[in-house]
Amino acid sequence: MLSKMEMESQSNYRKSMRMKMGFNFYDVFVAVFCVGFALLCFYPMWYVLLGSITPYSDFSKTTIPVLPPLVPDFSYYGAILKTGVFYNALTVSFAKTLFAASLSVLLTATMAYAVSKTHVRGMPTINWLVILTMFFSGGLIPNYMLVKELGMLNTFWGLTLPWLLGATNFIIMRNYFVAAIPQDLEEAAKIDGANDITVFFRVIVPLSKPTMAAVFLFEAVSQWNDWYSYLIYAQREPMLKPLVWVLKEMLTDPAASAGASGSNIYQMSRDLAAFPPMGLKMTTIILSMLPIILFYPFLQKYFVKGILIGAVKG
Amino acid sequence: MKEAQGKKLGLQTSLKKHWFIYLLVLPGLLYVLLFRYVPMYGILIAFQDYRPRRGVLGSDFVGFKHFINLFSDPYFFKVIWNTFIINVYGIVFGFTFTIFLALMLNELMSSKLKRVLQTLVYLPNFLSWIIFGGIIILFLSPSEGLVNGIIKAFGGKETYFLIEQDYFRTIVTVTNIIKNAGFGTIIYLAALASVDQQQYESATIDGANRRHMMLHITLPAIYPTIAVMLLMNLAGIFSANFEHIYTLYNPLVYETGDVIPTYLYRMGLEKGEYEISTAVSLVFNIIGLITLVIANKIIKKMNVVGIV
Numbered sequence: 113m114l115s116k117m118e119m120e121s122q123s124n125y126r127k128s129m130r131m132k133m134g135f136n137f138y139d140v141f142v143a144v145f146c147v148g149f150a151l152l153c154f155y156p157m158w159y160v161l162l163g164s165i166t167p168y169s170d171f172s173k174t175t176i177p178v179l180p181p182l183v184p185d186f187s188y189y190g191a192i193l194k195t196g197v198f199y200n201a202l203t204v205s206f207a208k209t210l211f212a213a214s215l216s217v218l219l220t221a222t223m224a225y226a227v228s229k230t231h232v233r234g235m236p237t238i239n240w241l242v243i244l245t246m247f248f249s250g251g252l253i254p255n256y257m258l259v260k261e262l263g264m265l266n267t268f269w270g271l272t273l274p275w276l277l278g279a280t281n282f283i284i285m286r287n288y289f290v291a292a293i294p295q296d297l298e299e300a301a302k303i304d305g306a307n308d309i310t311v312f313f314r315v316i317v318p319l320s321k322p323t324m325a326a327v328f329l330f331e332a333v334s335q336w337n338d339w340y341s342y343l344i345y346a347q348r349e350p351m352l353k354p355l356v357w358v359l360k361e362m363l364t365d366p367a368a369s370a371g372a373s374g375s376n377i378y379q380m381s382r383d384l385a386a387f388p389p390m391g392l393k394m395t396t397i398i399l400s401m402l403p404i405i406l407f408y409p410f411l412q413k414y415f416v417k418g419i420l421i422g423a424v425k426g
Numbered sequence: 427m428k429e430a431q432g433k434k435l436g437l438q439t440s441l442k443k444h445w446f447i448y449l450l451v452l453p454g455l456l457y458v459l460l461f462r463y464v465p466m467y468g469i470l471i472a473f474q475d476y477r478p479r480r481g482v483l484g485s486d487f488v489g490f491k492h493f494i495n496l497f498s499d500p501y502f503f504k505v506i507w508n509t510f511i512i513n514v515y516g517i518v519f520g521f522t523f524t525i526f527l528a529l530m531l532n533e534l535m536s537s538k539l540k541r542v543l544q545t546l547v548y549l550p551n552f553l554s555w556i557i558f559g560g561i562i563i564l565f566l567s568p569s570e571g572l573v574n575g576i577i578k579a580f581g582g583k584e585t586y587f588l589i590e591q592d593y594f595r596t597i598v599t600v601t602n603i604i605k606n607a608g609f610g611t612i613i614y615l616a617a618l619a620s621v622d623q624q625q626y627e628s629a630t631i632d633g634a635n636r637r638h639m640m641l642h643i644t645l646p647a648i649y650p651t652i653a654v655m656l657l658m659n660l661a662g663i664f665s666a667n668f669e670h671i672y673t674l675y676n677p678l679v680y681e682t683g684d685v686i687p688t689y690l691y692r693m694g695l696e697k698g699e700y701e702i703s704t705a706v707s708l709v710f711n712i713i714g715l716i717t718l719v720i721a722n723k724i725i726k727k728m729n730v731v732g733i734v
Contacts, residue, residue, distance in 0.1 A: 138533075138635075138636050138637060139533075139535055142530050142533045142534055142535075143534065143535075143539070145530050146527075146530050146531055146534055146539075146540075146543050147539075147543065149527060149547060149607075149608075150542075150543040150546040150547050150608075151546075152604055153546055153547045153549065153550050153604055153608060154546045154549070156561045156562070156565055156604075157549070157550075157561065159561075159565070159572060160561050160564065163564075172570060175572070175575040175576060175579050176572065176575070176576070218453075219453055219454045219457055220454070222450040222451070222453060222454060223450070223451050223453070223454025223455065225450060226447045226448070226450040226451035226454075227451065229444070229447050232440065232444045232447050232448075233437060233440040233444075234437075234440075234448075235447075235451070238451060238455055241455075241458060241459075241463075242454075242458055245458065245462040247714070247715050247718055247719075248466075248711055248715055249462065249465070249466075249707075249711065250462075250465030250466045250467075250468050250469055250707075251465075251468075251469065251690075251703070251704055251707025251708065251711060252690055252691060252694050252695070252703060252704075252707060253468065253471070253694045253695075253700045253703050253704045253707070254465035254466065254467070254468025254469055254471075254704060254707075255461075255465045255468075256694070256695065257465070257468050257482075257700075258460075258461070258464055258465045258468065273461070274461055276457065276461075277454060277457055277458065307446075308444070308446035308447065309446055312446070312450070333552060336554075337552075337553070337554030337555075337556075337557075338554075339554065339556060339669075340668070340669065344691075344695065356554045356556045356557065357556070359556055359557065359560055360556045360560075360673070363556070363559075363560045363563055363564075364563075364676075390564065390567075390570050393560065393564060394564065397557055397560050397561060397564075400554075400557055401553060401557055404552050404553060408545075408549065408552065411552055412545060412548055415548075415551075415552075415609075416548075416612055419609075419612045419613060420612070420613070420616050
């Protein structure tokens with residue numbers, strides 16, 4: 113990460129460079145390249161957003177839509193928000209995200225803290241047990257058979273429990289406990305008469321809140337985006353469809369694309385049959401992106417940090 | 427970190443003294459054992475004629491029958507080749523593009539513009555492949571999509587991009603770049619931030635121009651990071667992003683687009699060939715493990731940060 117001083121010296125250097133060089137072809141190329149790629153990343157999303165708020169007759173006439181309509185049309189949103197399937201999927205996605213991310217943080221943090229105590233017998237072995245799971249797993253079918261034997265197929269548990277406690281987040285938390293919390297602090301607390309329990313709840317938990325928040329965000333984003341669990345473990349239970357899966361069905365079901373009712377997604381409401389499928393798809397895309405966009409400022413900050421800590425796994 | 431005293435404690439005394447630490451580790455440990463280690467016994471079915479009613483322990487062992495069948499199936503080699511070649515595209519185009527993008531972002535004069543652009547290029551990384559893939563599908567749609575709209579505006583004929591075998595790998599490579607290259611620059615930008623700024627100043631005095639400085643100061647500064655990332659990419663040459671391919675592919679492009687994870691999903695859960703699917707997992711799990719261990723050894727030898 114950039115320290116403040118480095119950043120300052122870099123920007124000073126930049127300023128002095130600019131004064132020396134002025135405006136030249138090189139800078140133009142760099143800026144055009146970067147802006148061009150950023151537009152390539154951003155425009156598809158913008159296009160979809162425009163498609164969701166522009167009446168289809170206008171939208172289909174413009175080849176490359178750029179500006180939103182003067183009066184945005186929210187009728188797609190109104191239609192989708194009225195359907196039961198959408199609400200059900202939204203509830204599943206939120207419940208899955210909150211439950212799995214919280215439980216995962218709880219398991220990861222307690223385990224990582226214990227394992228950071230390398231002098232306690234057995235902890236280094238447990239550390240390796242977790243790390244090994246990064247490199248070797250039973251595979252699709254053995255995992256499926258376990259979930260089946262536990263009776264979790266097509267239940268909320270099958271949708272949430274199989275992918276908690278990721279090794280990367282475990283490493284991030286463990287390294288944090290090893291490096292960022294001074295050993296002296298714990299010892300000082302112990303001299304003052306605190307036992308392991310008070311140290312953990314009064315010293316460790318308050319100090320590690322930011323890291324736990326970061327790990328919570330990592331887990332929450334992957335849970336929100338996850339549909340693999342549904343595909344593998346819960347596909348026989350339509351009530352457990354997460355939002356992204358409803359979107360997937362909408363996008364790939366040819367009958368749905370043709371606007372035919374009776375196919376998977378259009379069973380959700382006859383009202384939707386009156387709307388052009390493209391607009392409905394775009395609106396569903398925007399709705400399923402919304403939570404990510406709302407939290408994006410936090411996400412960006414924490415994920416950048418996470419990548420950098422994760423890179424130094426030590 | 428090691429305390430001599432801790433090593434000497436017997437298990438019972440250790441349990442008594444550190445009971446709270448053991449209590450904390452217990453839920454996580456049970457979880458890992460149950461959900462990560464218990465399934466490993468299921469690998470046995472790769473060597474069996476598995477009968478669900480008789481269970482893993484009751485089914486007959488058939489040795490390497492499934493592996494032999496697998497490796498005598500030409501389609502399986504096609505799947506391996508697809509996986510391999512898509513990864514090669516990823517390294518030749520995606521990997522190099524990410525580095526180039528990082529260099530370009532680093533060269534941007536205005537730090538405000540840089541921040542805005544970083545925000546934009548990181549964004550796709552946070553979206554599910556279904557959402558991002560969905561956007562791509564709409565974009566490429568033959569009847570209503572923007573790309574075909576442009577083609578038609580220039581008098582061309584509409585193209586069914588996603589059912590065309592010849593386009594599939596290109597689409598996978600390009601979409602992967604758009605979704606992940608921005609976020610991939612983070613690690614390089616971090617390495618670049620620690621380059622000693624005085625080097626640039628003295629180079630300026632020596633009369634070097636910006637392009638020279640980029641090639642001779644900036645780029646060499648990230649060689650170690652590039653080497654590590656390249657090794658990681660090479661270690662994953664037989665792996666693929668299931669969600670990426672699964673979102674975009676369809677039976678018409680299996681010929682060029684079916685990869686190992688999608689193949690073992692279809693074999694296992696759609697066709698119910700549990701043994702074949704498990705055999706495929708096992709083979710590539712072992713290949714992945716070996717290449718990763720080798721890559722990590724090399725990285726450690728290079729004296730940069732290791733992965734574990």
